[in-house]
Amino acid sequence: xxxxxxxxxxxxxLLFFASNAALSEGLSHESELGVVASGGNTDSQTxxxxxxxxxxxxxxxxxxxxxxxxxxxxEVKSAxxxxxxxxxxxxxxxxxxxxxxxxxxxxEFAGVDYKSNVDLGLKYFILKTDDxxxxxxxxxxxxxxxxxxxxxxxxxxxxxxxxxxLEAGYQxxxxxxxxxxxxxLPNLSDSDDYxxxxxxxxxxxxxxxxxxxxxxxxxxDAQPSAAGNKDYDWLYTxxxxxxx
Numbered sequence: 001x002x003x004x005x006x007x008x009x010x011x012x013x014l015l016f017f018a019s020n021a022a023l024s025e026g027l028s029h030e031s032e033l034g035v036v037a038s039g040g041n042t043d044s045q046t047x048x049x050x051x052x053x054x055x056x057x058x059x060x061x062x063x064x065x066x067x068x069x070x071x072x073x074x075e076v077k078s079a080x081x082x083x084x085x086x087x088x089x090x091x092x093x094x095x096x097x098x099x100x101x102x103x104x105x106x107x108e109f110a111g112v113d114y115k116s117n118v119d120l121g122l123k124y125f126i127l128k129t130d131d132x133x134x135x136x137x138x139x140x141x142x143x144x145x146x147x148x149x150x151x152x153x154x155x156x157x158x159x160x161x162x163x164x165x166l167e168a169g170y171q172x173x174x175x176x177x178x179x180x181x182x183x184x185l186p187n188l189s190d191s192d193d194y195x196x197x198x199x200x201x202x203x204x205x206x207x208x209x210x211x212x213x214x215x216x217x218x219x220x221d222a223q224p225s226a227a228g229n230k231d232y233d234w235l236y237t238x239x240x241x242x243x244x
Contacts, residue, residue, distance in 0.1 A: 026056045034239030046071035048237050061089040081107040095125040111225040115146040132177050138165035142185060148225055161185040175205040196220040211241040
């Protein structure tokens with residue numbers, strides 16, 4: 001817990017510095033909130049909240065992101081996961097750059113108390129017309145430290161992964177845009193252990209600030225953290241998105 005508090009404090013400090021350094025065109029933010037509730041034979045509530053803050057200056061970019069998912073069914077907890085990420089990008093040209101980042105996450109029902117993922121790599125824009133029409137690829141390395149809950153056979157695990165990432169954005173019309181990202185992480189020491197994550201999404205602009213978004217997030221883990229867990233998780237969300 002001390003590690004999480006220190007990392008969270010560092011992230012907030014950097015965000016405070018970025019936001020106060022220049023409240024100008026270099027700072028952007030988007031927040032997303034999805035809420036699903038049902039009643040009758042089955043009472044259930046699910047909340048999914050996300051945020052992304054980015055600050056750009058000259059050839060540099062600092063970004064933070066967060067996500068929280070919580071769900072209950074008939075007053076019994078059914079989902080509880082979170083993530084916090086901080087990333088620095090250095091652009092050497094319009095198409096080519098490098099990045100360094102750390103993603104902290106936890107998932108109660110996956111048996112993960114907390115996990116730290118350190119990413120280092122290169123990125124290349126295969127196509128870039130503007131912020132909504134692009135195709136970007138990333139290739140790098142990930143170091144993972146995972147602290148597991150009491151039900152797991154081991155307390156902690158350290159892994160080394162290669163990371164390949166592809167993201168595409170396309171403006172379908174003046175008010176409709178689409179996005180797809182795909183991430184593949186093979187374990188460098190165990191060929192049978194790998195992760196595949198992907199998410200297609202569609203956004204419809206309601207105003208200059210607000211949009212409606214539908215997305216499908218898929219996560220495949222060839223070797224789940226907790227015994228008995230399924231190797232594939234998915235999440236379908238409809239949410240309100242605000243950008244400013």
